[in-house]
Amino acid sequence: MKIIEKYFPELSETQKTQFSKLQGLYEEWNARINVISRKDIESLYEKHVLHSLAIAKFISFKSGTRVLDIGTGGGFPGIPLSIMFPDSTFTMVDSIAKKIKVAEGVSEAIELKNTDFAIGRVEQLKEDFHFITARAVAPADQLYRWTQRYVNDQEEFNSKINGYIFLKGGDLKEEYKALKQINKKLVIEEIPLSNYFEESFFETKKLVYIFQ
Secondary structure, three states, X not given: OHHHHHHOOOOOHHHHHHHXXXXXXXXXXXXXXXXXXXXXXXXXXXXXXXXXXXXXXXOOOOOOOEEEEEOOOOOOOHHHHHXXXXXXXXXXXXXXXXXXXXXXXXXXXOOOOOEXXXXXXXXXXXXXXXXXXXXXXXXXXXXXXXXXXXXXXXXXXXXXXXXXXXXXXXXXXXXXXXXXXXXXXXXXXXXXXHHOOOOHHHHHEEEEEEEO
């Protein structure tokens, strides 16, 4: 928890309480439904919570922002972002029902009021969103193909143009090439997470922002 306060010193008491409960909740859920590797559960705040909050370093979602989190698993990055931005709404989707059960359980336990959950394929959704997030779920071009019709291009009120914010690692040249083949108008920005966080875990991690 200290690592969260290190990078986000302005948290409210409610946010501090919500973040502080995550370790116990995920340990409890993980004993029943394995959504986080055994070795990673011990570094939950660094490798999952803070990693998710890289998005909060990149953009501060304004009130009323609607965010879709694809392949959320146990709720990353959706749950940490929901705590950070209580006036925005976060829809978390995963095709595996037991993973959504974990995310729902955690959300309920910390009394989040701005979350929504869906089991199934993202292509079945009927809403639109200002931003779509994902954390190492699938190649960026696949995510774009599945969800491009869900990005609202009429309602712009954040500091960034509506689009995609992905958390990724490794060499992404082929993914970017595939994206450009689908839509040459796409703008792709890559930001090293070492710009935000000094821990060695983040040296190879990146935030990828895609918009048109």
